[in-house]
Amino acid sequence: MLWACIALPALSLDVALRTQPDPARPVALIDGPATCRSLLAVNAAAARLGLRAGQKLTLARAIHADFSALPFDAVATARWQQWLAAWAYRFSHQVSVAWPHSIVLEVGHSLQLMGGWPAFEARLRDELGQLQFQHRIGLAPSPRAAHLLAWLKDGVQAHTPAQQQALLARVPVRRAGLPGQAGERLHRLGL
Known part of the structure; x- marks a missing residue:
């Protein structure tokens, strides 16, 4: 996936x-x-x-x-996140809003239909631009990694587990998206 x-x-x-x-x-x-x-x-x-x-x-x-x-307006923000998730169902049958201000979708099964990842990504960006939503996009074999990569830097791609591992290995523990203050605590411990 x-x-x-x-x-x-x-x-x-x-x-x-x-x-x-x-x-x-x-x-x-x-x-x-x-x-x-x-x-x-x-x-x-x-x-x-x-x-x-x-x-x-x-x-x-x-x-x-x-x-x-x-x-x-937290209610309006949540409503629009749900609206964008519904929009994303045009591209995938697996869509998640598990994280705030993020939409995660499984794209592996749609790549051939969409002409490969570069064309798929361009279409997502074009439509989000037309809808007037600022965005960043990340790609990875796991949803959590895709989420982390998108928030770290726009356009980061890992097509294989090995590429994902290499990218995640370079992420500072402070920015690893760990719960609560775990990232900061681990950093203070020297990790």
Whole structure:
């Protein structure tokens, strides 16, 4: 089997931008208590003004007052992730949303039909671009490896278990996607 992961690093922002009449306008996605809201994500126009994820809303307004501050909507984000999973069923009968902001699909059985991986990947990218979702894609023999590779670097491919092993062997333990603080703890132990 061969799995592709479509990582959606800006899914919440992409969802929020769908409600905006002018996509070129500076937009920041915000969350937190009313007295201490922070920017979760910003679009390119807001970034050019000096706004950054992690900034307090009050600081962002001091830097530049004219931007749209949209509330983070976890329900809408989850709904769109499910919608994208339904879209992915066009390409595979095995689709998973096991990880947040990610769609994993088995592509090995569809490669010949889609003209090989380069053509398949190009089609995924083209359609996701038309749907206006920022994305990264990784490919590996296991779903977890495809997920990890997509989040580490866009376009990483491992077609065989040996290639997968070689790529994963170079992943720093801190970035290995281990649960909780396990990666950090293992790093401190010298692994």
